[in-house]
Amino acid sequence: MTIAQKMAQRGHNVSVIAGYNGNELKKEFVEENGHRIEVFWVPLMSIFTNKHPKFKSYLPPKLTAFRYLNALNYNDYDVIHLLAFGHILTDFINLVARSHRKILTIHGFPKYVESQGNASFFTKLLYKLYTNTLARFTLNSTDTITVVTKFVAEECLKNGIKPHKVKIISNGIDLDRYINVKYDLLQEKYKIMKEDVLLLSIARIDWFKGFENAIEPIDQLMKKTNRPFKYMIIGAIEDRYYYSKLKKQIESKGIKNNVIFTGFIDHSLKLQALTRADIFLVPSLHESFGIVSLEAMAMGKPIVASNLEGISCILDHMSTGFLVQAGRPIEIADAITNLLDNPELRNKLSSNAKIEVKKYDWNKIMDNYEMIYRQLR
Numbered sequence: 001m002t003i004a005q006k007m008a009q010r011g012h013n014v015s016v017i018a019g020y021n022g023n024e025l026k027k028e029f030v031e032e033n034g035h036r037i038e039v040f041w042v043p044l045m046s047i048f049t050n051k052h053p054k055f056k057s058y059l060p061p062k063l064t065a066f067r068y069l070n071a072l073n074y075n076d077y078d079v080i081h082l083l084a085f086g087h088i089l090t091d092f093i094n095l096v097a098r099s100h101r102k103i104l105t106i107h108g109f110p111k112y113v114e115s116q117g118n119a120s121f122f123t124k125l126l127y128k129l130y131t132n133t134l135a136r137f138t139l140n141s142t143d144t145i146t147v148v149t150k151f152v153a154e155e156c157l158k159n160g161i162k163p164h165k166v167k168i169i170s171n172g173i174d175l176d177r178y179i180n181v182k183y184d185l186l187q188e189k190y191k192i193m194k195e196d197v198l199l200l201s202i203a204r205i206d207w208f209k210g211f212e213n214a215i216e217p218i219d220q221l222m223k224k225t226n227r228p229f230k231y232m233i234i235g236a237i238e239d240r241y242y243y244s245k246l247k248k249q250i251e252s253k254g255i256k257n258n259v260i261f262t263g264f265i266d267h268s269l270k271l272q273a274l275t276r277a278d279i280f281l282v283p284s285l286h287e288s289f290g291i292v293s294l295e296a297m298a299m300g301k302p303i304v305a306s307n308l309e310g311i312s313c314i315l316d317h318m319s320t321g322f323l324v325q326a327g328r329p330i331e332i333a334d335a336i337t338n339l340l341d342n343p344e345l346r347n348k349l350s351s352n353a354k355i356e357v358k359k360y361d362w363n364k365i366m367d368n369y370e371m372i373y374r375q376l377r
Contacts, residue, residue, distance in 0.1 A: 002172075003083065006366045008035040015077070017069070019044045019089040021056055025068055042069065042089060054123075054238070060088040074099045079373045082142065086110060091134040094141060101376040104142040107171075108288025108310070109155050131159075144372055148289040151309030167372065171291050172365035175358065177267070178274070178298035186272035190260050196230045197340065200277035200301075202270065202292045203284070204235040205261070207242045210283040210306065210327060212249055217333035219253050224333075225340060231281075232260040232273060274299045279339055285326050287311050293321070294360050297353035302346045304335040318345075320353040 004014045015038040026041035042065045044057070061069060074080060074097035082104045084090045094102065110127070119127070139145070139161055146169045147153045153166050192198060199218075203209045211233060222229050237243045243261075250259050265273075274280075280296035282305035290311040296303050297320065305311045306326035315321030322339065324331035339346050 002362070003081070003366070003369065004037050006362055007370075008037050009033045010366070010370070011035065014038070016040065017042060017089070017093060019057060019059075019061065019087065021046065023062075025065060044089065058087050060092060066092070069093060070096045072096075077101075079103060079376050081105070081373075082138070085138065086135070088130075088134060091138045094138045095134075100143065102142045103144045103146060103372060103376065104138065105146045105148075105169075106152055106156065107148055108152050109159070143376055146369075146372070149310050149313045151313060152288050169365060169368045169372075170360060171289050171294070172362035173291070173294040173298060173357065173360050175298055175361050178271070178295060180275045180299070181268075181271050183272035183276040186269060186276055189269075190230075190232065190262070192230055192232075192276065193228065196228050197225075197279075198273075198277050199229065199231040199279050199281055199336070200234070200273055200296075201232070201281045201283065202234045202273075202295065203282075205233070205237040205243045205246070206239045208284060208286040209235075210285040211246055213327055213329045214281050214283040214332055215246065215249055215253070215255070215259060216329035217336075218255050218258055221333055221336060222258075224337065227340075229258055230260060231258060232262060232277075234262045234265055234270060234273060236264045237261075274301065277301055279304060279336055281332070282306060282311060283326075283332060284308060284311070290314055294357055297357035300350040300354045302339050302349045303353065304332060304339070315353075316356075318349075320349060320356045322349065 001016065004016050008014045017040045019042050022041070022043045024043060028039050028041070030037040030039055043062045045059045045062055047059065069092065077099065078101065080093070080097050080099055080102045082090045082094055082102060085104060085106045139159065143165070144167060145156060145161060145165050146167050147156060148169070148171050150168060153168055156166050157163060186192065199214070201209075201211065201214065205211070214231065218229055218231055250256055274295060280301040280303045282290055282293055282303065284290070284306050287306070287308045287310040290305065293303060293305060293311060293314050303315060303321040305315055305321050305323055307317070307323040308326055312323060315323060317323040322335045324335050
């Protein structure tokens with residue numbers, strides 16, 4: 001939706017087709033700086049969702065929606081931008097849209113369903129069937145494919161996409177939305193004391209986010225530094241089984257009062273957490289693009305992050321962030337201790353990050369997209 005909003009702000013007429021878990025086709029208009037965005041809400045099928053809730057947003061549209069989408073005149077649009085690769089709704093629109101002016105954006109290929117992921121055999125089988133049929137057609141039939149990092153570009157080539165079709169355009173951030181604010185409400189709501197060292201992560205609760213590796217050393221950090229710690233994790237719970245494992249880990253280590261799961265919170269409260277945080281953690285095991293790193297960079301927070309392709313393309317070790325080997329709790333602990341003991345290093349990482357993040361400003365990112373749109377017209 002962000003790209004749609006930015007294009008509308010630039011004076012373009014924009015329509016959005018979005019899937020949702022409901023029963024009726026809906027149409028609404030969203031105002032954006034005096035320009036209206038037309039939004040079509042398309043109901044998705046609900047097969048398999050009881051046993052496999054992760055399928056909810058990936059399933060095809062319902063029969064009534066099929067007929068509706070098939071009847072749309074796609075030639076009325078100068079460009080069709082397919083933004084949710086891996087969602088069958090996107091593949092269906094690609095099938096029925098006769099226009100040849102199509103751009104596909106890929107944020108990454110899902111690790112959950114690959115060999116190292118913890119998806120069920122049934123899910124992996126379905127994904128393999130999908131990649132050999134609908135996904136393959138979508139990848140081959142769009143004119144241009146944009147990816148958020150060089151790493152994702154390389155994955156595209158491994159999937160047989162022709163190099164000339166692939167262009168790298170990173171995700172962006174609205175820098176003017178990230179300013180220091182008062183955080184009294186946050187501290188009161190989550191019982192954070194003035195003397196607490198606040199570690200912060202922002203990510204949905206899913207296995208590949210690697211939270212267990214950041215939780216593991218907290219008790220030892222408190223003993224080693226003789227300081228109280230709180231670790232706040234902001235994000236919706238997507239993997240209930242993984243969440244229960246984290247809760248058991250916390251209970252067994254006796255740090256129930258030191259780890260805070262907030263669930264989803266609004267931007268104002270998230271901004272308070274970013275302002276209050278002493279160190280920002282990205283302990284992911286897999287990551288195509290670390291957009292939360294941009295949020296922390298914009299706020300000038302020292303960052304400890306896994307040295308993954310999707311993160312190292314943003315953060316430079318010991319210049320704009322502190323990179324550690326993924327899945328290594330001891331390295332996370334050492335990095336945190338290093339930063340707490342070294343204010344000069346903290347200040348260096350923070351100031352460099354605030355400069356580096358400016359190149360991810362959405363206005364600059366949209367210039368690149370607009371150029372591709374004009375080339376396709």
